[in-house]
Amino acid sequence: MIARHPLVRRVLEALATLIGVAVLVFVMLRAIPGDQVTASLGTEAAALTPAQRAALEAYYGLDQALPVQFLSWLGAVATGNLGASQRSGEPVLAMTASALPITLELAVLSLVIGLTLGVAAAMLSASRPNSARDAVGQAVGLAGLSVPAFLLGSALLALSARFLGYNPNAEQFTPITTDPWLHLQQLLMPALVLGFGLAAPIMRTARSALLEVHSQDYVRTARGKGVGPRRLVLRHVLPGALVPIVTMTGLQFGYLLGGAVVVEQIFSVPGIGRQVLLGIQQKEYAVVQSTVLVIALTFVLVNLATDLLYRLIDPRVRAS
Numbered sequence: 001m002i003a004r005h006p007l008v009r010r011v012l013e014a015l016a017t018l019i020g021v022a023v024l025v026f027v028m029l030r031a032i033p034g035d036q037v038t039a040s041l042g043t044e045a046a047a048l049t050p051a052q053r054a055a056l057e058a059y060y061g062l063d064q065a066l067p068v069q070f071l072s073w074l075g076a077v078a079t080g081n082l083g084a085s086q087r088s089g090e091p092v093l094a095m096t097a098s099a100l101p102i103t104l105e106l107a108v109l110s111l112v113i114g115l116t117l118g119v120a121a122a123m124l125s126a127s128r129p130n131s132a133r134d135a136v137g138q139a140v141g142l143a144g145l146s147v148p149a150f151l152l153g154s155a156l157l158a159l160s161a162r163f164l165g166y167n168p169n170a171e172q173f174t175p176i177t178t179d180p181w182l183h184l185q186q187l188l189m190p191a192l193v194l195g196f197g198l199a200a201p202i203m204r205t206a207r208s209a210l211l212e213v214h215s216q217d218y219v220r221t222a223r224g225k226g227v228g229p230r231r232l233v234l235r236h237v238l239p240g241a242l243v244p245i246v247t248m249t250g251l252q253f254g255y256l257l258g259g260a261v262v263v264e265q266i267f268s269v270p271g272i273g274r275q276v277l278l279g280i281q282q283k284e285y286a287v288v289q290s291t292v293l294v295i296a297l298t299f300v301l302v303n304l305a306t307d308l309l310y311r312l313i314d315p316r317v318r319a320s
Contacts, residue, residue, distance in 0.1 A: 077293065092286055106264070113196075137203065144196050202245065222236050257272075258273075
């Protein structure tokens with residue numbers, strides 16, 4: 001009976017999702033050609049004797065069956081032990097604790113940019129559907145969906161260096177505690193790339209929702225009573241369109257975390273996405289598995305928060 005409660009059901013679904021992600025990442029990493037010992041030692045692996053290689057495989061637990069390796073790793077994660085990097089020896093928990101705040105900061109900044117651009121463009125388009133303004137808004141939205149993040153990021157870097165003489169990759173990444181202004185400058189360009197990609201689906205969703213609310217009786221009544229256009233949108237139309245916008249924003253948070261893998265590499269931002277990418281290149285099983293699990297957990301928590309939020313803003317959801 002308890003499992004029928006919506007919140008309990010969502011928590012159980014979240015746990016099932018995390019276990020599914022853990023299995024998928026574990027299997028996919030083992031499917032990549034090459035072995036962990038060679039990847040971690042590089043060219044020095046060629047000098048290993050069979051006995052030395054066997055000893056290293058036993059040290060990393062690679063001589064055990066895959067189900068045993070998986071359950072051993074999952075058991076360690078459950079106790080808070082995410083493993084350690086084979087190259088640096090640094091605990092993955094410490095690496096993630098250092099990188100995750102940077103990625104979350106980048107995601108929040110991108111979210112602000114994406115919501116601002118997307119909702120503003122949707123309001124302009126929906127105010128005069130099928131007009132030139134609407135066509136321009138939809139064209140920009142389509143461009144945001146079509147242009148890949150790596151292409152937009154590379155173009156921004158090239159244009160910035162060519163015309164402004166500024167290259168955010170020229171200096172080492174600055175922590176916010178050292179120089180907040182320089183830190184913000186280094187995050188602004190990657191946030192613009194992610195925010196532009198996020199604005200497009202938000203714009204299209206918000207435009208459809210706003211047009212639907214515009215046709216509702218209570219909006220026509222308010223308009224008939226002489227409510228001004230600005231007050232009509234802010235007091236009546238926008239609140240009615242919030243649920244699909246909030247839902248889309250929560251879903252797109254996964255895009256931000258996934259897109260950060262590419263964007264952080266392009267702009268040399270030491271976030272969790274870059275940590276995953278380097279881990280894959282170096283076949284660092286513990287780093288990749290644990291970091292992807294943290295990303296999945298973050299995504300699941302954001303979606304849980306989104307569910308709770310639209311239960312708060314929509315009485316119909318609470319009633320159901």
